[in-house]
Amino acid sequence: MAERRGWAPETLAAHTLAGVDATSGAIVPGIAPSTTYQRDADNNYRRGAIYSRADNPGYKVAAELLAALEGGVEGLLFASGMAAATAVFLALEPGDHVIAPQVMYWALRRWLQDTASRWGLEIELVACDDLAAVAAALRPGKTKLVWLESPANPLWTISDIEAIAALAHQAGARLAVDSTVATPILTRPLLLGADIVMHSATKYLNGHSDVVAGALVTAEKDAFWARVRGNLSGVGGVLGPFEAWLLQRGMRTLPLRVKAASAGALQLAQRLGRHPHVAAVLYPGLPNFPNHAVAARQMQGGFGGMLSIRVQGGEAAAVATAARVELWQRATSLGGVESLLEHRASIEGPASPVPSDLLRLSVGLEAVDDLYDDLDRALRG
Ligand SMILES: *Cc1c(COP(=O)(O)O)cnc(C)c1O
Secondary structure, three states: OHHHHOOOHHHHHHHOOOOOOOOOOOOOOOOOOOOEOOOOOOOOOOOOOOEHHHHOHHHHHHHHHHHHHHOOOEEEEEOOHHHHHHHHHOOOOOOOEEEEEOOOOHHHHHHHHHHHHHOOOEEEEEOOOOHHHHHHHOOOOOEEEEEEEOOEOOOOEOOOHHHHHHHHHHOOOEEEEEOOOOHHHHOOHHHHOOOEEEEEOOOOOOOOOOOOOEEEEEOOOOHHHHHHHHHHHHHOOOOOHHHHHHHHHHHOOHHHHHHHHHHHHHHHHHHHOOOOOEEEEEOOOOOOOOOHHHHHHHOOOOOOOEEEEEEOOHHHHHHHHHHHOOOOEEOOOOOOOOOEEEEHHHHHOOOOOOOOOEEEEEOOOOOHHHHHHHHHHHHHO
Protein backbone atom coordinates (compact mmCIF):
# COMPACT_ATOMS: atom_id res chain seq x y z
CA MET A 1 0.00 0.00 0.00
CA ALA A 2 2.69 2.43 1.07
CA GLU A 3 4.70 2.13 -2.15
CA ARG A 4 1.61 3.23 -4.06
CA ARG A 5 1.87 6.52 -2.17
CA GLY A 6 5.16 6.93 -3.98
CA TRP A 7 7.33 7.04 -0.88
CA ALA A 8 11.09 7.25 -1.35
CA PRO A 9 13.28 4.44 0.06
CA GLU A 10 14.36 6.65 2.99
CA THR A 11 10.72 7.15 3.92
CA LEU A 12 9.81 3.47 3.56
CA ALA A 13 12.80 2.39 5.67
CA ALA A 14 12.29 4.96 8.44
CA HIS A 15 8.56 4.23 8.63
CA THR A 16 8.94 0.38 8.27
CA LEU A 17 5.31 -0.03 7.01
CA ALA A 18 4.58 -2.08 10.16
CA GLY A 19 2.30 0.54 11.67
CA VAL A 20 1.47 1.16 15.31
CA ASP A 21 0.59 -1.79 17.57
CA ALA A 22 -3.22 -1.81 17.80
CA THR A 23 -3.33 -2.88 21.48
CA SER A 24 -0.56 -0.84 23.11
CA GLY A 25 0.10 1.99 20.65
CA ALA A 26 3.79 0.99 20.51
CA ILE A 27 5.44 2.59 17.49
CA VAL A 28 8.26 0.03 17.37
CA PRO A 29 7.30 -3.49 16.25
CA GLY A 30 7.51 -6.19 18.91
CA ILE A 31 9.38 -9.51 18.97
CA ALA A 32 7.08 -12.50 18.53
CA PRO A 33 8.69 -15.46 20.31
CA SER A 34 5.66 -17.77 20.27
CA THR A 35 6.18 -20.89 18.16
CA THR A 36 2.46 -21.58 17.91
CA TYR A 37 -0.81 -19.67 17.56
CA GLN A 38 -4.33 -20.17 18.89
CA ARG A 39 -6.86 -21.89 16.67
CA ASP A 40 -10.26 -20.19 16.65
CA ALA A 41 -13.22 -21.93 18.34
CA ASP A 42 -14.77 -22.50 14.90
CA ASN A 43 -11.68 -24.55 14.00
CA ASN A 44 -10.20 -21.92 11.63
CA TYR A 45 -7.07 -19.80 11.82
CA ARG A 46 -8.65 -16.47 10.94
CA ARG A 47 -5.74 -14.44 12.37
CA GLY A 48 -3.36 -15.99 9.84
CA ALA A 49 -0.54 -17.54 11.86
CA ILE A 50 -0.52 -21.27 12.67
CA TYR A 51 3.04 -22.34 13.48
CA SER A 52 6.14 -20.19 13.49
CA ARG A 53 8.16 -22.21 10.96
CA ALA A 54 5.90 -20.65 8.34
CA ASP A 55 4.13 -17.68 9.85
CA ASN A 56 5.83 -15.61 12.56
CA PRO A 57 4.28 -12.10 12.43
CA GLY A 58 7.74 -10.70 13.22
CA TYR A 59 9.03 -11.93 9.81
CA LYS A 60 6.54 -9.70 8.03
CA VAL A 61 8.08 -6.41 9.12
CA ALA A 62 11.42 -6.89 7.36
CA ALA A 63 9.96 -8.99 4.51
CA GLU A 64 7.31 -6.42 3.59
CA LEU A 65 9.73 -3.53 3.85
CA LEU A 66 12.21 -5.33 1.59
CA ALA A 67 9.48 -6.19 -0.92
CA ALA A 68 8.46 -2.51 -1.02
CA LEU A 69 12.07 -1.35 -1.43
CA GLU A 70 12.65 -3.85 -4.26
CA GLY A 71 9.32 -3.11 -5.98
CA GLY A 72 8.26 -6.77 -5.67
CA VAL A 73 5.01 -8.41 -4.58
CA GLU A 74 6.23 -10.70 -1.78
CA GLY A 75 9.34 -11.12 0.36
CA LEU A 76 10.49 -14.09 2.42
CA LEU A 77 13.12 -14.23 5.16
CA PHE A 78 15.46 -17.19 5.57
CA ALA A 79 17.98 -18.32 8.18
CA SER A 80 20.88 -17.19 5.95
CA GLY A 81 21.68 -15.94 2.49
CA MET A 82 22.65 -19.51 1.56
CA ALA A 83 19.25 -20.81 2.71
CA ALA A 84 17.55 -18.14 0.56
CA ALA A 85 19.68 -18.85 -2.54
CA THR A 86 19.42 -22.65 -2.32
CA ALA A 87 15.61 -22.43 -1.92
CA VAL A 88 15.53 -21.06 -5.48
CA PHE A 89 17.70 -23.85 -6.97
CA LEU A 90 15.75 -26.51 -5.04
CA ALA A 91 12.58 -25.34 -6.82
CA LEU A 92 14.03 -26.54 -10.16
CA GLU A 93 13.66 -30.05 -11.60
CA PRO A 94 16.44 -32.61 -12.05
CA GLY A 95 17.88 -32.20 -15.57
CA ASP A 96 17.26 -28.44 -15.71
CA HIS A 97 20.12 -26.41 -17.14
CA VAL A 98 21.27 -23.47 -15.00
CA ILE A 99 23.58 -20.61 -15.95
CA ALA A 100 25.55 -19.01 -13.11
CA PRO A 101 28.47 -16.57 -13.16
CA GLN A 102 32.10 -17.65 -13.10
CA VAL A 103 32.72 -14.83 -10.62
CA MET A 104 30.25 -15.17 -7.77
CA TYR A 105 29.94 -15.68 -4.02
CA TRP A 106 32.32 -18.64 -3.53
CA ALA A 107 30.24 -20.75 -1.10
CA LEU A 108 27.25 -20.73 -3.46
CA ARG A 109 29.45 -21.60 -6.45
CA ARG A 110 30.83 -24.53 -4.45
CA TRP A 111 27.32 -25.68 -3.43
CA LEU A 112 26.17 -25.52 -7.06
CA GLN A 113 29.15 -27.54 -8.28
CA ASP A 114 29.17 -30.09 -5.45
CA THR A 115 25.60 -30.53 -4.25
CA ALA A 116 23.24 -29.13 -6.90
CA SER A 117 25.10 -31.07 -9.62
CA ARG A 118 24.79 -34.32 -7.66
CA TRP A 119 21.03 -33.69 -7.39
CA GLY A 120 20.68 -33.46 -11.15
CA LEU A 121 20.94 -29.77 -12.02
CA GLU A 122 23.21 -29.07 -14.96
CA ILE A 123 25.25 -26.11 -13.77
CA GLU A 124 27.16 -24.08 -16.36
CA LEU A 125 29.44 -21.28 -15.17
CA VAL A 126 29.52 -18.45 -17.72
CA ALA A 127 31.24 -15.04 -17.93
CA CYS A 128 27.99 -13.18 -17.24
CA ASP A 129 29.59 -9.77 -17.77
CA ASP A 130 29.72 -10.78 -21.47
CA LEU A 131 26.26 -10.68 -23.13
CA ALA A 132 27.41 -12.76 -26.10
CA ALA A 133 28.66 -15.49 -23.74
CA VAL A 134 25.30 -15.57 -21.92
CA ALA A 135 23.39 -15.64 -25.23
CA ALA A 136 25.56 -18.52 -26.49
CA ALA A 137 25.12 -20.54 -23.28
CA LEU A 138 21.32 -20.25 -23.15
CA ARG A 139 19.54 -23.39 -24.39
CA PRO A 140 15.92 -22.52 -25.20
CA GLY A 141 13.53 -24.85 -23.41
CA LYS A 142 16.34 -26.48 -21.42
CA THR A 143 17.78 -23.55 -19.47
CA LYS A 144 15.36 -22.85 -16.65
CA LEU A 145 17.31 -20.38 -14.53
CA VAL A 146 19.96 -17.72 -15.02
CA TRP A 147 21.58 -16.66 -11.75
CA LEU A 148 23.44 -13.35 -11.62
CA GLU A 149 25.37 -11.48 -8.99
CA SER A 150 26.13 -7.80 -9.69
CA PRO A 151 28.50 -6.41 -8.52
CA ALA A 152 29.94 -9.93 -8.07
CA ASN A 153 32.24 -11.01 -5.29
CA PRO A 154 35.11 -10.26 -5.06
CA LEU A 155 36.13 -8.75 -8.43
CA TRP A 156 32.92 -6.61 -8.51
CA THR A 157 32.14 -7.81 -12.03
CA ILE A 158 29.08 -6.03 -13.46
CA SER A 159 26.39 -7.88 -15.41
CA ASP A 160 23.72 -6.14 -17.47
CA ILE A 161 20.57 -7.23 -15.63
CA GLU A 162 18.09 -5.70 -18.09
CA ALA A 163 19.72 -7.21 -21.18
CA ILE A 164 20.16 -10.64 -19.55
CA ALA A 165 16.53 -10.64 -18.33
CA ALA A 166 15.43 -10.18 -21.95
CA LEU A 167 17.76 -12.95 -23.20
CA ALA A 168 16.70 -15.35 -20.42
CA HIS A 169 12.99 -14.74 -20.99
CA GLN A 170 13.34 -15.26 -24.76
CA ALA A 171 14.84 -18.67 -23.99
CA GLY A 172 12.08 -19.53 -21.49
CA ALA A 173 14.34 -19.15 -18.43
CA ARG A 174 13.85 -17.18 -15.23
CA LEU A 175 16.36 -14.65 -13.97
CA ALA A 176 17.35 -14.47 -10.30
CA VAL A 177 19.83 -11.87 -9.04
CA ASP A 178 21.98 -11.95 -5.90
CA SER A 179 21.81 -8.23 -5.14
CA THR A 180 23.51 -8.39 -1.73
CA VAL A 181 26.20 -5.87 -2.67
CA ALA A 182 24.02 -3.40 -4.60
CA THR A 183 21.07 -3.44 -2.14
CA PRO A 184 17.69 -2.02 -3.27
CA ILE A 185 19.06 1.45 -2.56
CA LEU A 186 21.40 1.27 -5.59
CA THR A 187 19.75 -1.28 -7.90
CA ARG A 188 16.27 -2.76 -8.19
CA PRO A 189 16.68 -5.90 -10.32
CA LEU A 190 12.94 -6.69 -10.45
CA LEU A 191 12.29 -3.36 -12.15
CA LEU A 192 14.98 -4.26 -14.71
CA GLY A 193 13.16 -7.49 -15.56
CA ALA A 194 14.50 -10.03 -13.05
CA ASP A 195 12.00 -12.51 -11.60
CA ILE A 196 13.54 -13.01 -8.16
CA VAL A 197 16.04 -10.98 -6.15
CA MET A 198 18.11 -12.54 -3.37
CA HIS A 199 19.99 -10.96 -0.48
CA SER A 200 22.36 -12.13 2.17
CA ALA A 201 20.57 -9.96 4.76
CA THR A 202 23.60 -10.65 6.97
CA LYS A 203 25.33 -7.88 5.03
CA TYR A 204 23.93 -4.40 4.25
CA LEU A 205 20.27 -5.06 5.06
CA ASN A 206 21.00 -5.78 8.71
CA GLY A 207 24.20 -3.77 8.52
CA HIS A 208 25.58 -4.29 12.02
CA SER A 209 27.42 -7.64 11.71
CA ASP A 210 25.20 -9.23 14.35
CA VAL A 211 22.59 -11.26 12.42
CA VAL A 212 22.90 -14.09 9.87
CA ALA A 213 19.85 -13.91 7.60
CA GLY A 214 18.74 -14.17 3.99
CA ALA A 215 15.85 -12.90 1.91
CA LEU A 216 14.10 -13.35 -1.42
CA VAL A 217 11.64 -11.05 -3.17
CA THR A 218 9.58 -12.03 -6.20
CA ALA A 219 8.12 -9.97 -9.04
CA GLU A 220 5.21 -12.40 -9.36
CA LYS A 221 3.45 -14.99 -7.19
CA ASP A 222 3.52 -17.78 -9.79
CA ALA A 223 3.85 -21.57 -9.50
CA PHE A 224 7.65 -21.40 -9.35
CA TRP A 225 7.48 -18.95 -6.44
CA ALA A 226 5.03 -21.28 -4.68
CA ARG A 227 7.70 -24.00 -4.84
CA VAL A 228 10.38 -21.58 -3.56
CA ARG A 229 8.03 -20.57 -0.75
CA GLY A 230 7.43 -24.24 0.04
CA ASN A 231 11.19 -24.70 0.45
CA LEU A 232 11.24 -22.13 3.27
CA SER A 233 8.98 -24.08 5.58
CA GLY A 234 9.69 -27.45 3.93
CA VAL A 235 13.47 -27.37 4.24
CA GLY A 236 13.04 -25.35 7.42
CA GLY A 237 15.82 -22.76 7.17
CA VAL A 238 13.76 -20.13 8.99
CA LEU A 239 14.98 -17.08 10.85
CA GLY A 240 14.58 -16.75 14.63
CA PRO A 241 12.18 -14.07 15.91
CA PHE A 242 14.93 -12.06 17.61
CA GLU A 243 17.05 -12.07 14.44
CA ALA A 244 14.01 -10.97 12.41
CA TRP A 245 13.53 -8.09 14.85
CA LEU A 246 17.19 -7.04 14.67
CA LEU A 247 17.01 -7.20 10.88
CA GLN A 248 14.05 -4.80 10.63
CA ARG A 249 15.80 -2.50 13.09
CA GLY A 250 18.96 -2.48 10.98
CA MET A 251 17.00 -1.90 7.78
CA ARG A 252 15.58 1.37 9.05
CA THR A 253 18.93 3.08 8.38
CA LEU A 254 19.74 1.14 5.18
CA PRO A 255 19.54 4.09 2.75
CA LEU A 256 21.84 6.27 4.88
CA ARG A 257 24.38 3.51 5.46
CA VAL A 258 24.55 2.38 1.84
CA LYS A 259 25.02 5.90 0.50
CA ALA A 260 27.71 6.72 3.06
CA ALA A 261 29.59 3.45 2.39
CA SER A 262 29.35 4.03 -1.39
CA ALA A 263 30.67 7.58 -1.13
CA GLY A 264 33.56 6.37 1.05
CA ALA A 265 34.37 3.48 -1.30
CA LEU A 266 34.48 5.79 -4.33
CA GLN A 267 36.88 8.18 -2.60
CA LEU A 268 39.10 5.32 -1.43
CA ALA A 269 39.08 3.73 -4.91
CA GLN A 270 40.23 7.01 -6.46
CA ARG A 271 42.94 7.64 -3.88
CA LEU A 272 44.20 4.04 -3.83
CA GLY A 273 44.42 4.12 -7.63
CA ARG A 274 47.29 6.61 -7.25
CA HIS A 275 49.06 4.67 -4.48
CA PRO A 276 52.58 3.46 -5.38
CA HIS A 277 52.07 0.06 -3.69
CA VAL A 278 48.70 -0.67 -5.32
CA ALA A 279 48.88 -2.53 -8.66
CA ALA A 280 45.17 -2.22 -9.45
CA VAL A 281 41.90 -1.06 -7.93
CA LEU A 282 38.73 -3.00 -8.76
CA TYR A 283 35.66 -0.78 -8.30
CA PRO A 284 32.65 -0.39 -10.64
CA GLY A 285 32.59 3.38 -10.01
CA LEU A 286 35.95 3.93 -11.74
CA PRO A 287 35.50 5.05 -15.38
CA ASN A 288 38.05 2.51 -16.68
CA PHE A 289 36.40 -0.46 -14.91
CA PRO A 290 34.93 -3.07 -17.32
CA ASN A 291 31.19 -2.47 -17.84
CA HIS A 292 31.38 0.84 -15.94
CA ALA A 293 28.74 2.24 -18.34
CA VAL A 294 26.37 -0.62 -17.46
CA ALA A 295 27.00 -0.01 -13.75
CA ALA A 296 26.32 3.71 -14.19
CA ARG A 297 23.01 2.86 -15.88
CA GLN A 298 21.73 0.18 -13.49
CA MET A 299 23.12 1.55 -10.19
CA GLN A 300 21.60 4.78 -8.89
CA GLY A 301 23.20 7.00 -6.29
CA GLY A 302 26.49 5.11 -5.95
CA PHE A 303 28.52 2.05 -6.92
CA GLY A 304 28.45 0.27 -3.57
CA GLY A 305 30.69 0.02 -0.56
CA MET A 306 32.84 -2.89 -1.81
CA LEU A 307 36.16 -2.67 -3.64
CA SER A 308 39.28 -4.76 -4.01
CA ILE A 309 42.92 -3.84 -4.44
CA ARG A 310 45.76 -5.84 -5.94
CA VAL A 311 48.91 -5.21 -3.95
CA GLN A 312 52.32 -4.64 -5.61
CA GLY A 313 54.61 -7.53 -4.68
CA GLY A 314 52.10 -10.38 -4.91
CA GLU A 315 50.54 -12.63 -2.30
CA ALA A 316 53.18 -12.16 0.40
CA ALA A 317 52.87 -8.36 0.18
CA ALA A 318 49.07 -8.57 0.30
CA VAL A 319 49.08 -10.80 3.38
CA ALA A 320 51.70 -8.57 5.05
CA THR A 321 49.59 -5.47 4.31
CA ALA A 322 46.56 -7.14 5.90
CA ALA A 323 48.69 -7.97 8.96
CA ARG A 324 49.62 -4.30 9.47
CA VAL A 325 46.19 -2.62 9.49
CA GLU A 326 44.96 -1.23 12.80
CA LEU A 327 41.64 0.48 12.01
CA TRP A 328 40.41 -1.93 9.33
CA GLN A 329 39.44 -5.30 10.81
CA ARG A 330 40.93 -8.45 9.27
CA ALA A 331 37.73 -10.45 8.83
CA THR A 332 35.43 -11.97 6.27
CA SER A 333 31.90 -10.68 5.54
CA LEU A 334 30.80 -7.21 4.45
CA GLY A 335 28.19 -4.50 4.76
CA GLY A 336 28.62 -3.62 8.44
CA VAL A 337 29.33 -0.23 10.00
CA GLU A 338 32.97 -1.23 10.64
CA SER A 339 35.38 -1.54 7.70
CA LEU A 340 36.68 -5.04 6.99
CA LEU A 341 39.63 -6.19 4.92
CA GLU A 342 40.36 -9.72 3.78
CA HIS A 343 42.96 -11.64 1.79
CA ARG A 344 40.29 -13.33 -0.28
CA ALA A 345 42.27 -16.19 -1.87
CA SER A 346 43.01 -17.56 1.63
CA ILE A 347 39.31 -18.19 2.22
CA GLU A 348 38.24 -19.27 -1.28
CA GLY A 349 40.93 -21.93 -1.80
CA PRO A 350 42.73 -23.09 -4.96
CA ALA A 351 39.64 -23.47 -7.24
CA SER A 352 38.90 -19.75 -6.94
CA PRO A 353 39.30 -17.25 -9.83
CA VAL A 354 40.59 -14.66 -7.33
CA PRO A 355 44.19 -13.42 -7.78
CA SER A 356 46.43 -14.17 -4.81
CA ASP A 357 47.53 -10.52 -4.44
CA LEU A 358 43.94 -9.32 -3.88
CA LEU A 359 42.60 -7.71 -0.72
CA ARG A 360 38.82 -7.27 -0.51
CA LEU A 361 37.67 -4.12 1.29
CA SER A 362 34.23 -3.59 2.84
CA VAL A 363 34.00 0.13 3.51
CA GLY A 364 32.10 1.00 6.68
CA LEU A 365 31.10 4.32 8.17
CA GLU A 366 34.41 5.57 9.61
CA ALA A 367 35.94 8.82 8.32
CA VAL A 368 37.49 8.19 4.90
CA ASP A 369 40.76 9.95 5.85
CA ASP A 370 41.23 7.60 8.81
CA LEU A 371 40.56 4.56 6.60
CA TYR A 372 42.96 5.80 3.92
CA ASP A 373 45.75 6.68 6.39
CA ASP A 374 45.55 3.22 8.01
CA LEU A 375 45.76 1.48 4.61
CA ASP A 376 48.50 3.80 3.37
CA ARG A 377 50.63 2.97 6.41
CA ALA A 378 49.92 -0.75 6.07
CA LEU A 379 50.79 -0.73 2.34
CA ARG A 380 54.08 1.11 2.92
CA GLY A 381 55.13 -1.39 5.59
C1 LIG B 1 27.48 -13.48 2.29
C2 LIG B 1 26.95 -13.65 0.94
C3 LIG B 1 26.11 -14.73 0.62
C4 LIG B 1 25.76 -15.81 1.62
O1 LIG B 1 24.98 -15.28 2.66
P1 LIG B 1 24.99 -15.85 4.16
O2 LIG B 1 24.04 -14.94 4.86
O3 LIG B 1 26.39 -15.79 4.67
O4 LIG B 1 24.50 -17.26 4.08
C5 LIG B 1 25.60 -14.81 -0.67
N1 LIG B 1 25.91 -13.88 -1.60
C6 LIG B 1 26.71 -12.84 -1.33
C7 LIG B 1 27.01 -11.85 -2.40
C8 LIG B 1 27.26 -12.68 -0.05
O5 LIG B 1 28.07 -11.66 0.20
